[in-house]
Amino acid sequence: METVKEKKKAPKKTTTIKITGAEAIIHCLLAEGVDLLYGYPGGAIMPVYDELYKFQDKLTHILTRHEQGATHAAQGYARVTGKVGVAMATSGPGATNLVTGLADAQIDSTPMVCITGQVPRHLLGSDAFQETDIIGISTPVTKWNYQITTASEIAEIMAKAFYIAKSGRPGPVLVDITKNAQFEEFEFSYEPCKGVRSYNPVPKPDKNAIASAAELINKAKKPLIVWGQGVILGKAEAQLKAFVEKCGIPAAWTILGASALDTDHPLNVGMVGMHGNYGPNVLTNECDLLVAIGMRFDDRVTGSLDTYAKQAKVIHFEIDPAEIDKNVKAAVAVLGDSKETLELLLPLVHKNTHEAWHNKFKEKYQIEFDEVIKNDIHPTKEGLTMGEVIEEINLASKNKAVIVTDVGQHQMIACRYAKFKQSKSSITSGGLGTMGFALPAAIGAKMGAMDREVVAIIGDGGYQMTIQELGVIFQHQVPVKIVVLNNDHLGMVRQWQELFFDKRYASTVMVNPDFVKIAEGYHIEAKRVSERKNLKAGVQEMIASDMPYFLEVKVEKEANVFPMIPSGASVSDIRLK
Amino acid sequence: MEKQWFTISVYSENNVGLLNRISGIFLKRHINIESLNVSKSEIDEVSKFTIVVHTTERWVNNIVGQIEKQIEIIRAFYHTDEETIYQESALFKIASNLLFDERRIQNIIKDNNSQIVTVARDFFVIAKSGRRNEIDEMYEQLKPFGIMQFVRSGRISVSKEVMQISALLNEFQEH
Numbered sequence: 001m002e003t004v005k006e007k008k009k010a011p012k013k014t015t016t017i018k019i020t021g022a023e024a025i026i027h028c029l030l031a032e033g034v035d036l037l038y039g040y041p042g043g044a045i046m047p048v049y050d051e052l053y054k055f056q057d058k059l060t061h062i063l064t065r066h067e068q069g070a071t072h073a074a075q076g077y078a079r080v081t082g083k084v085g086v087a088m089a090t091s092g093p094g095a096t097n098l099v100t101g102l103a104d105a106q107i108d109s110t111p112m113v114c115i116t117g118q119v120p121r122h123l124l125g126s127d128a129f130q131e132t133d134i135i136g137i138s139t140p141v142t143k144w145n146y147q148i149t150t151a152s153e154i155a156e157i158m159a160k161a162f163y164i165a166k167s168g169r170p171g172p173v174l175v176d177i178t179k180n181a182q183f184e185e186f187e188f189s190y191e192p193c194k195g196v197r198s199y200n201p202v203p204k205p206d207k208n209a210i211a212s213a214a215e216l217i218n219k220a221k222k223p224l225i226v227w228g229q230g231v232i233l234g235k236a237e238a239q240l241k242a243f244v245e246k247c248g249i250p251a252a253w254t255i256l257g258a259s260a261l262d263t264d265h266p267l268n269v270g271m272v273g274m275h276g277n278y279g280p281n282v283l284t285n286e287c288d289l290l291v292a293i294g295m296r297f298d299d300r301v302t303g304s305l306d307t308y309a310k311q312a313k314v315i316h317f318e319i320d321p322a323e324i325d326k327n328v329k330a331a332v333a334v335l336g337d338s339k340e341t342l343e344l345l346l347p348l349v350h351k352n353t354h355e356a357w358h359n360k361f362k363e364k365y366q367i368e369f370d371e372v373i374k375n376d377i378h379p380t381k382e383g384l385t386m387g388e389v390i391e392e393i394n395l396a397s398k399n400k401a402v403i404v405t406d407v408g409q410h411q412m413i414a415c416r417y418a419k420f421k422q423s424k425s426s427i428t429s430g431g432l433g434t435m436g437f438a439l440p441a442a443i444g445a446k447m448g449a450m451d452r453e454v455v456a457i458i459g460d461g462g463y464q465m466t467i468q469e470l471g472v473i474f475q476h477q478v479p480v481k482i483v484v485l486n487n488d489h490l491g492m493v494r495q496w497q498e499l500f501f502d503k504r505y506a507s508t509v510m511v512n513p514d515f516v517k518i519a520e521g522y523h524i525e526a527k528r529v530s531e532r533k534n535l536k537a538g539v540q541e542m543i544a545s546d547m548p549y550f551l552e553v554k555v556e557k558e559a560n561v562f563p564m565i566p567s568g569a570s571v572s573d574i575r576l577k
Numbered sequence: 578m579e580k581q582w583f584t585i586s587v588y589s590e591n592n593v594g595l596l597n598r599i600s601g602i603f604l605k606r607h608i609n610i611e612s613l614n615v616s617k618s619e620i621d622e623v624s625k626f627t628i629v630v631h632t633t634e635r636w637v638n639n640i641v642g643q644i645e646k647q648i649e650i651i652r653a654f655y656h657t658d659e660e661t662i663y664q665e666s667a668l669f670k671i672a673s674n675l676l677f678d679e680r681r682i683q684n685i686i687k688d689n690n691s692q693i694v695t696v697a698r699d700f701f702v703i704a705k706s707g708r709r710n711e712i713d714e715m716y717e718q719l720k721p722f723g724i725m726q727f728v729r730s731g732r733i734s735v736s737k738e739v740m741q742i743s744a745l746l747n748e749f750q751e752h
Binding site: 135136139140143144145147164196197198199320321322324325326 | 589590593594597598601604605638639642643645646647648649650651
């Protein structure tokens with residue numbers, strides 16, 4: 001039997017070779033298990049691209065049509081696999097085009113490493129061609145960033161970059177590498193990073209806090225669980241399910257928590273937040289205990305903080321200490337990795353059913369069904385609804401698809417009505433609300449899960465922000481299914497104008513091109529559905545295809561998404577119409 | 578919650594760009610940094626930022642949490658004025674002839690417990706350390722005579738209680 005001591009004594013497996021900085025970067029990526037990255041070449045990163053050419057049998061580089069697309073593709077890949085997504089760009093505009101993706105990954109805690117080229121060290125600060133201070137620019141939107149100016153730093157910094165991106169609460173890291181460092185030759189050896197002394201990624205769970213949490217849970221009469229992406233990032237889906245089932249507690253999710261627990265699970269009571277479900281929103285203000293797991297009380301979740309769950313005690317399971325009491329004061333804060341803390345909690349909580357309390361959610365669901373859901377999914381009026389399209393996708397894909405959404409009305413509808421059977425199946429831009437996210441993210445998601453159906457659901461506005469990534473889908477025959485729900489408007493902004501700006505429709509009407517022809521221009525099979533009678537067959541044909549496929553559905557132009565918590569209102573003032 | 582003065586003490590690695598990362602946290606929250614001092618700390622190779630802000634405890638708590646979250650920050654703390662010993666330093670540059678012509682200036686120097694750090698043919702320099710109001714008072718006293726140049730440093734401070742960082746650093750040292 002191997003003992004711990006023997007393990008320590010085992011010689012370190014490091015090989016030393018003299019190579020260029022550019023080649024070293026490739027070796028670092030390979031050592032971190034990267035076999036796929038997205039990017040766009042240019043002057044200051046050319047030495048690395050030259051090495052990518054030599055290593056193309058080991059490392060696939062996908063040329064996106066814009067650097068922003070590279071970041072979102074890397075995010076989609078990361079979200080579906082749980083691994084670090086990698087994007088690469090040149091200096092100057094290449095680097096600045098990454099900023100939106102970095103900000104998105106930062107606010108949605110997505111592990112990503114971005115590598116940018118930089119002008120040679122001796123030109124730094126000279127306003128050289130394509131020089132930009134990407135370290136300064138990216139600082140507020142990165143978990144960490146670093147500028148490498150000499151090749152000898154590459155191994156250590158790259159190892160640290162991957163470690164920081166994926167550990168603890170994940171996030172984006174940017175490594176900027178001056179061109180001279182890419183050319184320099186040096187003795188290369190690689191060791192994965194095991195820790196950074198000033199960085200404590202996973203706080204140790206406090207057993208007393210867990211005991212206090214269990215006590216509150218065991219005493220509660222009307223408890224409500226709200227979970228977020230922390231459950232998915234912490235791989236705690238099974239622990240969440242066990243906890244929910246043992247204690248019989250109704251459980252709701254934030255938009256990024258979607259799919260961690262089956263949509264059809266009897267205790268899954270739906271989504272919280274601005275366009276979430278009626279029951280969990282209203283009953284947030286009636287519960288006596290709110291158990292928040294891996295979520296951060298975003299304003300789109302809480303509405304007005306002054307009236308949010310004031311009657312309830314709050315238990316906050318969270319990996320990031322800075323989130324504790326940031327927005328909502330916790331009676332008990334349980335710091336740590338969600339899997340670890342839930343596992344410690346499980347034996348301490350009592351088996352229970354909260355039948356009468358759970359029935360309240362069912363009553364509220366019935367109200368929501370009668371007022372909203374029925375008309376969304378089984379409309380009787382002429383125009384097609386977004387909801388019925390999502391329902392057809394559920395049916396055709398047997399609830400097994402990865403649903404990638406953009407931002408706006410279609411996103412809210414898709415997240416409300418898409419059904420999930422497997423975790424990591426909902427990929428959306430939650431915190432930043434980045435229009436243009438879905439198409440490139442779907443490319444990354446599909447390449448990260450080739451065995452799964454990936455359906456991108458996009459509005460006509462967001463689609464045109466990154467539409468050029470159809471080029472990637474065509475060139476690499478990435479079999480994603482693209483559904484554009486076209487209402488010829490920026491629908492969500494239009495909805496706000498209707499409700500809160502006296503119907504002054506400033507710049508929300510879209511005069512759109514022929515999307516089918518555009519897809520066909522990229523040799524992607526494309527169909528348009530304008531009438532209800534063609535919808536089912538249209539969706540079925542798309543799902544049945546094993547090629548890239550584009551489906552445009554012409555939906556009702558002036559429909560609104562309900563329920564809705566008006567901005568700044570209380571969760572209990574959620575409107576059904 | 579009422580606004581008050583807080584001194585934030587940040588222990589960090591000594592890395593390029595960290596100041597930008599820290600100041601960005603204030604910028605994002607539209608909170609002004611009233612004074613900033615960067616120096617070495619009591620621990621080898623660990624830097625210390627001393628930042629003074631006028632804000633509510635809720636915000637200072639939020640800011641310290643965000644600062645501490647940055648990878649290269651070791652620990653961050655905040656204290657009220659009552660919890661710290663603090664002072665600032667100031668330099669006054671004054672025309673040399675006044676030192677000999679105006680007895681009152683010599684009295685001001687003495688009364689304020691300040692020192693003359695240099696005397697040149699055309700000017701002399703007074704150094705004064707103390708609370709901001711003491712420096713302000715001395716400024717007002719010297720102003721009528723003409724101040725050629727004036728500068729005041731950021732606040733430096735030490736906490737009355739133990740900064741809960743030593744144990745953590747011992748751990749570092751063992752690694």
